[in-house]
Amino acid sequence: QKEVEQDPGPLSVPEGAIVSLNCTYSNSAFQYFMWYRQYSRKGPELLMYTYSSGNKEDGRFTAQVDKSSKYISLFIRDSQPSDSATYLCAMSVNAGNMLTFGGGTRLMVKP
């Protein structure tokens, strides 16, 4: 069993839809949670960063962490075609530790 699980998709939604992307993990020591976005033929770039449990909002994006369930989510409101990308979750025990990545979910937002 992988330490971080993520549905590979692809997830196809119409423009304007609310998107929910999720990861589950097995290591209860993880405290730092990140979402990276990776456009085709590009490297990943950090989208959201959360420490411990709770929600964090940035524009159309909301990151949610439920440590009791070992489950993290990324919500995208009013999705746009420009949101079409692969979304990778990543997590670590401490800020200076190595990151453990999920396999990525490919999202396609159709106009």
Add this chain to the structure above:
Amino acid sequence: DVKVTQSSRYLVKRTGEKVFLECVQDMDHENMFWYRQDPGLGLRLIYFSYDVKMKEKGDIPEGYSVSREKKERFSLILESASTNQTSMYLCASRKTSGYYNEQFFGPGTRLTVL
């Protein structure tokens, strides 16, 4: 604007060849990383370097070596390329200080070994 560059976007090599992948960052970051990315497997850490001339094995170091002679440059070496090393290779860098654990990635090198 932060920048991590990789020497090649696409590379085709033959089995048994020695392959060099170069990565340069201009952010004066201490830490640098090499990952490979395969469908469904996400990013897997090959090697990382805390600072110049320092290196540590990641999760999948077999068949690879690295070199870090200067702070800004981190090289990945495939001593004798094999077909199972066909993959996307991503380099990243990170500053050691600060609250964030953010790694900045290069655009990747897609390596095909025939």
